Amino acid sequence: GAGVSQSPSNKVTEKGKDVELRCDPISGHTALYWYRQSLGQGLEFLIYFQGNSAPDKSGLPSDRFSAERTGGSVSTLTIQRTQQEDSAVYLCASSLNIPPGPAYGYTFGSGTRLTVV
């Protein structure tokens, strides 16, 4: 597609429920990133996918968080047994995973605002 698409744009869930957030990156972008942005905070790296390589999961805050990327394209971030502290905006970005230059920057989706009540 023309841009990075994320769905849903907003999600309200009850504490303890599981949620799935979807990211559809730009066609041809081999790298995909998930970030979390809590209210008034910066971007916290969660997980990174590059092609068929094993993902970099070093930013996942707990084992309740997991993500997969099917066919090198669409990615799903799953949060199990949601807690109130999981409330945040979850941003997805994609890029060509090659070095420098603005042409190889990061394109972000509009995010999913998750509220756990």
Place this chain on the structure above:
Amino acid sequence: AQKITQTQPGMFVQEKEAVTLDCTYDTSDPSYGLFWYKQPSSGEMIFLIYQGSYDQQNATEGRYSLNFQKARKSANLVISASQLGDSAMYFCAMRGDFPSGGSYIPTFGRGTSLIVHP
């Protein structure tokens, strides 16, 4: 490891004036890229400007320019002739060009909130 520091949580500027948003960074990578993003209240992250660490000149994109001082490890964003639509969060980010493991994961600062007054 990379670190981005944005020390100004909030900035105010009068419409049509210039404003500088500060960004300092720390990295052990010999070659790297620096980015600025704008995040309006709608939430999307909009790419503004890029500076390569070996670029000889400061980057410019319309009303945006990047005051790059490599020795001081600073990459301040200058917005000239501020407009009301410039009110937003601004994030500085960096990425090593030859990272170990080959992953170009950018590191972001905590952001600066800019409010432009009429």
